Amino acid sequence: MMMENFHKPFLGAEQRHDPTPGLALLGVMTVAELSQNASPAEMRGFALAIGRRFAALESLADDTCIAALSARINTFWSTLDWGEAEIVLENDGIIVRHRHAPREIPGGAHTQWPQILLAVLEGAYDSWFRQLGSGPSLKTVAEWKGDMVELRHGR
Numbered sequence: 001m002m003m004e005n006f007h008k009p010f011l012g013a014e015q016r017h018d019p020t021p022g023l024a025l026l027g028v029m030t031v032a033e034l035s036q037n038a039s040p041a042e043m044r045g046f047a048l049a050i051g052r053r054f055a056a057l058e059s060l061a062d063d064t065c066i067a068a069l070s071a072r073i074n075t076f077w078s079t080l081d082w083g084e085a086e087i088v089l090e091n092d093g094i095i096v097r098h099r100h101a102p103r104e105i106p107g108g109a110h111t112q113w114p115q116i117l118l119a120v121l122e123g124a125y126d127s128w129f130r131q132l133g134s135g136p137s138l139k140t141v142a143e144w145k146g147d148m149v150e151l152r153h154g155r
Contacts, residue, residue, distance in 0.1 A: 028105055035112045047116045051123020061131040073128070093138070093154020096125055101149055118142045121149050129153045 034043045058076045060069055066087055074084045083100030098121055105113050119142070126140035140153045 031105060031113055031116060034116070040115075043112060043116060044119045047119030048123035048126075051120040051125075052127040054120065054124045055127035055131070059131060060128050064132075069128075069132075090154075093152055094129065096149075096151040096153070097145075098149040098151065099147070103147065114144065118144065118149060122151060125151050125153065 034046060038046065054076075058072060060072060066089060070085065070087050073087070077083050077085065077098075082102060083098055086097045086099075088095040088097070101117055101121065103114060103117075122140050122142035125142075129138070129140060134153065138154055140151055142149055142151045144150075
C-alpha cells in the first residue's frame, strides 16, 4: 500500500475533524501501557514490528537510485512529521542519519519513548534495505547521536 493511500482517510478534505489529537493520545497511551506491562525486550520487539509495518506502507523495492530512495523515504517521514534522513553509501555498508525525529511525545514524560522510537526507525530502515535485496548476514543497528539517530546497515 502506498503512503498516499494510507493517509487519504486521515488527511482528506472530506474530514470534518482533525484526528491528530486522538492519534497522539493513542500513541501516548500505547507507550504508557508498554512501559508498565512489557519487558524491555518485548517493547523493543513491538517497536521493531511497528517499524516494519511502516516500511510496508511505502515499498521501495522498485527503486535503485539513492536519490530516489532518499526522496521517497523523506516524503514518508515528512508526511508523519517524523524528520528527514540522509543516506550515505560507504564501503562497509549504508549509513542513515535521521534528523528531527519526535524525541518526545505529547502529554508525557515517557522515558521509554526515545528507545521505542529508535527501534521503530531501526525496524523501518532494516525492512526497506531487505526490500532492496539485503542479505541475511547484514544487520541494521540504530543509536542516538545527540539529537540525531544514526543507523548502520552492514556487517
